[in-house]
Amino acid sequence: GAVVSQHPSWVICKxxxxxxxxxxxxxxxxxxxxWYRQFPKQSLMLMATSNEGSKATYEQGxxxxxxxxxxxSLTLSTLTVTSAHPEDSSFYICSAEEGLAGPGTxxxxxxxxxxxx
Amino acid sequence: GDSVTxxxxxxxxSEEAFLTINCTxxxxxxxxxxxxxxxxxxxxxxxxxxTKADDKGSNKGFEATYRKETTSFHLEKGSVxxxxxxVYFCALSSNTGTASKLTFGTGTRLQVTL
Numbered sequence: 181g182a183v184v185s186q187h188p189s190w191v192i193c194k195x196x197x198x199x200x201x202x203x204x205x206x207x208x209x210x211x212x213x214x215w216y217r218q219f220p221k222q223s224l225m226l227m228a229t230s231n232e233g234s235k236a237t238y239e240q241g242x243x244x245x246x247x248x249x250x251x252x253s254l255t256l257s258t259l260t261v262t263s264a265h266p267e268d269s270s271f272y273i274c275s276a277e278e279g280l281a282g283p284g285t286x287x288x289x290x291x292x293x294x295x296x297x
Numbered sequence: 298g299d300s301v302t303x304x305x306x307x308x309x310x311s312e313e314a315f316l317t318i319n320c321t322x323x324x325x326x327x328x329x330x331x332x333x334x335x336x337x338x339x340x341x342x343x344x345x346x347x348t349k350a351d352d353k354g355s356n357k358g359f360e361a362t363y364r365k366e367t368t369s370f371h372l373e374k375g376s377v378x379x380x381x382x383x384v385y386f387c388a389l390s391s392n393t394g395t396a397s398k399l400t401f402g403t404g405t406r407l408q409v410t411l
Contacts, residue, residue, distance in 0.1 A: 214399070221404075222403060222404075223386065223402060224386070224399075226398060226400075273340065273341070275399075277397060284328075284329045284346075284389075284397040284399060285343060285346065286397075286399060288333075288340040288341040288342070289340050290340040291340055
């Protein structure tokens with residue numbers, strides 16, 4: 181149980197285009213989902229917290245107009261990287277909080293590798 | 298703010314060796330503590346957790362004890378296997394309103410050889 185999927189697993193795009201990444205909780209409902217960015221050989225940096233039916237809460241330094249987050253249902257959150265540039269190339273990971281497992285217990289998706297040319 | 302400090306890797310051990318990965322934290326209040334593991338090519342998986350002082354989390358032969366007096370949550374395993382090769386992340390959870398945010402350490406890569 182508690183499986184989180186992401187799609188696509190990798191994407192290559194041209195500079196200036198937009199890319200959408202989907203995050204789904206497959207067997208549980210997630211009122212809260214999180215989006216992280218992971219740089220090579222570094223830890224995960226929280227970008228934003230996404231709550232179903234409301235606006236996402238962004239961490240300091242994260243551009244909300246560049247990284248659009250939509251949490252339309254209890255099983256789906258999307259991250260859209262708008263007007264992507266090479267510096268946006270990274271590994272993006274989502275997670276979902278499964279309330280019954282206790283506070284702070286998050287289940288992670290496998291990640292999406294974004295390469296912007 | 299909250300922070301987690303882990304020992305830098307990589308850690309290279311022979312199979313059946315004893316493993317310790319140190320983790321210390323700084324937080325206000327009483328956070329929950331976690332160890333997550335990331336196997337090559339896969340997403341992070343919860344390995345174990347502890348929610349209050351003196352609690353011991355354990356799973357798959359790994360264990361860690363929540364030590365409030367030393368603000369530590371060191372990960373240990375008595376006999377590692379090649380299949381334990383992965384990156385291990387220590388994390389803490391601070392409750393902020395309705396969401397529980399995780400703060401991660403930098404990760405420690407473990408390589409186990411035959």
